Amino acid sequence: MxxxxxxxxxxxxxxxxxxxxxxxxxxxxxxGMGGYGYGRGYGYGRGRSAIPQAQETPEEVKPKTAEELVDGEMPSITEALQLNDFESAILSSILKKYVQERIEAQILKLPPEKMREVYDKITQRQDEELKASLPLEKYEAFVELQKNGVDKTIKKNKKEKKKQRKKDKN
Incomplete structure (x- = not known):
């Protein structure tokens, strides 16, 4: 026992x-499947890496340059105003110049009254240069485009083309 x-x-x-x-x-x-992450999933224990994973910080969005801004808008402006290559090149170079000035003014962070004054001067110089460089009807179309926006101008041009086609058929 x-x-x-x-x-x-x-x-x-x-x-x-x-x-x-x-x-x-x-x-x-x-x-029991080989450990260290082999087999199904990570398993238990030291199956994962011993090196801590760093959190990825989102990259700061860099502000676009004047060239990038103008180059992005030029195809729609060219379509809306029906510009030829020469007129498009002139308009592009003038806009790049004055958009760059506006960006520089923003960097200075002036008080609102002073900023408005600076923007008005830049706009006035831009208008004078555009008026001297573009044909009168293209300049007036550009001023109207600035007031109404690109989308409305393109729609208006399409409507005018449709009306013109109807008149030509009759």
């Missing part, structure tokens, strides 16, 4: 040791 009690104690101790060894192995090497 005494021997069965010893056997039971021995089996309990052995079972407990296997249990602790199994838990330790499972915790250290993952889910």
């Amino acid at each position: 005494n021997s069965t009690k010893k056997w039971n104690r021995l089996s309990i101790i052995t079972l407990t040791l296997f249990l602790f060894a199994g838990v330790e192995t499972y915790a250290q090497f993952g889910n």
Whole structure:
């Protein structure tokens, strides 16, 4: 009887040791599928990289340059005003020059009254240069384009073309 009690104690101790060894192995090497991230998912334990992942900071959006701004708008302006290549080049160079001046004025961060005055002077010089460089009807169309916007001007031109086609058919 005494021997069965010893056997039971021995089996309990052995079972407990296997249990602790199994838990330790499972915790250290993952889910038994090779560990270290092999098999399904990452498993447990050290399956992931020990190197901490840095949070990516979003890149600061750089403000567009005068050239980028004007080049982005020129195709729609050219379409709206129906400019040829020469007129488009003239308008583009003038706009780039004065948009750059406006950007420089914004960088100075002047008080609102002074900023309005500076913008008015820039606009006045731009209008004088455009008036001298473009044909009168193209200049007037550009002024109207500034008031109404590009989309409205393009729609207006399409309507006029449709009316012209109807008149030509009759």
